[in-house]
Structures are given as C-alpha cells and as structure tokens.
Amino acid sequence: IPGVPTGPQRNVEVTGVDFYRTVEQLPVLKSLYGMAERNLFDIYETAGRSTAWLTGWLRGAHSGLLSQYLTWFVLGLLAILYLTMKGTL
Numbered sequence: 001i002p003g004v005p006t007g008p009q010r011n012v013e014v015t016g017v018d019f020y021r022t023v024e025q026l027p028v029l030k031s032l033y034g035m036a037e038r039n040l041f042d043i044y045e046t047a048g049r050s051t052a053w054l055t056g057w058l059r060g061a062h063s064g065l066l067s068q069y070l071t072w073f074v075l076g077l078l079a080i081l082y083l084t085m086k087g088t089l
Contacts, residue, residue, distance in 0.1 A: 024033045039045040061072070 023029055035041065061068075
C-alpha cells in the first residue's frame with residue numbers, strides 16, 4: 001500500500017493498557033468505567049458491602065437495654081397490626 005510505512009518505522013502496536021486508558025478517557029464511557037473500577041457491577045462485592053452495612057446497623061440496635069428491646073417489640077407489633085387491619089378494611 002503506497003504511503004503506509006513498513007518495517008521498523010511502522011508503530012501500530014497497541015497494548016491492552018493503552019486501550020483501556022483510551023476507553024477510560026472517552027466521555028461517553030468515563031462514568032461507566034469509573035463505576036466498574038469501584039466494583040459497582042460486581043454482585044458479590046455489592047452484596048458484601050450491603051451485608052456489612054446491615055450487620056453494622058443491627059449491631060448498633062442491640063444495646064443490651066431491655067427498654068429498647070421492648071420499644072422495638074411494640075413498634076413491630078404495631079406495624080404488623082396496622083398491615084393486618086389495612087388489608088381487612
């Protein structure tokens with residue numbers, strides 16, 4: 001092909017790192033690439049973070065105080081009664 005350099009002058013080799021750096025800079029894919037780097041599309045990572053958050057929240061709810069446990073019980077009982085009565089009316 002005329003005009004196309006051949007031999008040692010030809011430099012068309014692109015590594016995988018160069019390719020992903022180019023993809024990372026594209027405005028259309030930049031936000032998706034950023035979310036992928038933060039593992040937002042990894043279901044196991046997302047489930048692990050959610051489980052850790054829920055565990056921490058539940059751990060904070062267990063204070064060892066009987067009055068707090070009775071409050072949670074009464075609130076839960078009222079919620080169940082409300083949902084039961086709401087369905088019958």
